[in-house]
Amino acid sequence: MSMADTRPADLIAGRPALVVGGGRMGLAIAQILSAAGIAVTVVEPHAGTRETARERLLQIFRVREQPVEGAELVRVVADLGEAPADTAFVIEAAPENVELKQSIFRRLEQVCPADAIFATNTSVIPVNRIAAEVQNKARVVGTHFWNPPYMVRLVEVVKAEGTSEETMDRTIAVLAAVGQQPVRVNKDIPGFIGNRLQHALKREAIALVQAGVCDAETVDTVVKASFGSRLGIMGPLEQSDLVGLNLTLAIHEVILPDLDNSAAPQKLLVDLVAAGHTGANVGQGFRNWTAEERTELQTRLDRVLGAKKSTKP
Numbered sequence: 001m002s003m004a005d006t007r008p009a010d011l012i013a014g015r016p017a018l019v020v021g022g023g024r025m026g027l028a029i030a031q032i033l034s035a036a037g038i039a040v041t042v043v044e045p046h047a048g049t050r051e052t053a054r055e056r057l058l059q060i061f062r063v064r065e066q067p068v069e070g071a072e073l074v075r076v077v078a079d080l081g082e083a084p085a086d087t088a089f090v091i092e093a094a095p096e097n098v099e100l101k102q103s104i105f106r107r108l109e110q111v112c113p114a115d116a117i118f119a120t121n122t123s124v125i126p127v128n129r130i131a132a133e134v135q136n137k138a139r140v141v142g143t144h145f146w147n148p149p150y151m152v153r154l155v156e157v158v159k160a161e162g163t164s165e166e167t168m169d170r171t172i173a174v175l176a177a178v179g180q181q182p183v184r185v186n187k188d189i190p191g192f193i194g195n196r197l198q199h200a201l202k203r204e205a206i207a208l209v210q211a212g213v214c215d216a217e218t219v220d221t222v223v224k225a226s227f228g229s230r231l232g233i234m235g236p237l238e239q240s241d242l243v244g245l246n247l248t249l250a251i252h253e254v255i256l257p258d259l260d261n262s263a264a265p266q267k268l269l270v271d272l273v274a275a276g277h278t279g280a281n282v283g284q285g286f287r288n289w290t291a292e293e294r295t296e297l298q299t300r301l302d303r304v305l306g307a308k309k310s311t312k313p
C-alpha cells in the first residue's frame with residue numbers, strides 16, 4: 001500500500017492526537033485532524049473558551065461542508081493531566097509566550113508516552129527555545145500552520161537542532177494525509193520562512209508611510225494591484241528567474257542600500273499601539289475602519305480563499 005492510500009489515523013497507529021490550546025488555531029487544527037478520522041483531545045484551561053469550543057468546532061465543519069459527526073472525535077479538557085495515555089502526536093497552540101510554551105513542553109514529557117511527537121505551532125519563536133527543557137529533543141518539531149489552516153493549507157515543518165529525521169518524516173506524512181501542504185524548513189530561525197518574508201515586507205511598508213512617501217491605503221493598493229496580484233501564481237524567485245537575474249542584480253545594486261533596515265519596531269507602529277489604535281477591531285490602525293468595511297474585507301477574503309479548498313481527506 002502506498003503512502004497515498006494510508007488513512008491518516010493509520011500513520012499514528014490509530015492512536016489519539018493532543019492539541020494544547022483551544023483558541024483560534026488549536027480548535028481549527030483539531031477540526032482538521034478529526035475530520036480526517038483522528039481522535040483528538042484539546043486541552044483548554046479557560047472555562048469560557050471550553051464552553052464555546054463545541055459550537056466553534058461545528059461551525060468549521062459546516063463551513064467546510066464536512067459531516068459534523070467528525071466533531072464527536074474531539075474531546076475538550078481543562079488540564080494536560082487528562083491527556084490520553086497513548087497520545088501519539090501533540091500540537092501545541094497555546095499563546096505566543098516562550099515561558100508558557102516551555103512549561104507546557106516540560107509537562108508534556110511527563111504525561112505523554114516516550115514515542116509521542118511534540119509539535120509547536122509557534123509563529124516566530126525558535127523551536128529550540130521552546131524545547132529547551134525537553135530531555136528527548138529528537139521528538140520535538142515546529143509545525144507552523146497559517147490562519148485559517150483549513151483554507152491556507154501550507155504548514156512549515158521546522159527541524160530544530162535535535163529533531164530526528166524520523167520525526168520530520170512522520171510529521172510531514174501526517175500533515176499531508178490530513179490535507180495540509182507541509183514544507184520542510186531545515187534551520188530553526190525566528191519566523192522560519194513565511195513570517196520572515198511577510199514581516200520584511202511590512203517593515204518597508206510601515207517605513208514608507210512613516211517617511212510620508214504615501215498613506216497606508218496607497219501601500220496596500222500598490223501591493224494588491226501590482227506584484228501581489230501575481231504572488232499566488234509565481235513566487236519572488238520564480239519571477240526573478242523568469243525575467244532574468246541580471247535585472248534583479250541591477251535593481252538590488254541601486255535599491256538595497258536605501259531599504260529600511262531598522263532592527264526594532266518603527267516609531268509609527270509603537271505610537272499607534274500606545275495610543276490604543278490597534279487596528280480594525282477598534283476602528284483605527286494604520287487607517288480608519290467602519291465595522292462594515294471590516295466585515296466586507298473578511299467576507300471577501302473567505303470567499304477568495306475558499307473554505308472548501310482543502311479537498312483531502
Ligand SMILES: NC(=O)c1ccc[n+]([C@@H]2O[C@H](COP(=O)([O-])OP(=O)(O)OC[C@H]3O[C@@H](n4cnc5c(N)ncnc54)[C@H](O)[C@@H]3O)[C@@H](O)[C@H]2O)c1
Pocket residue numbers: 020021022023024025026043044045046049092093094095096097100104121122123124144145146147
Ligand atoms: N492566529 C494566527 O493567525 C496564528 C497563525 C499561526 C500561528 N499562530 C500561533 O498559534 C498559537 C496560538 O495562537 P491563537 O491565535 O490560536 O491564540 P488564541 O489566543 O486564540 O488561543 C490560545 C489558547 O490557548 C489557551 N491557553 C492559555 N494557556 C494555556 C495553557 N497553559 N495550556 C493550554 N492552553 C492554554 C488560551 O486560553 C487560548 O484559548 C500561537 O503560538 C500563535 O503565535 C497563530
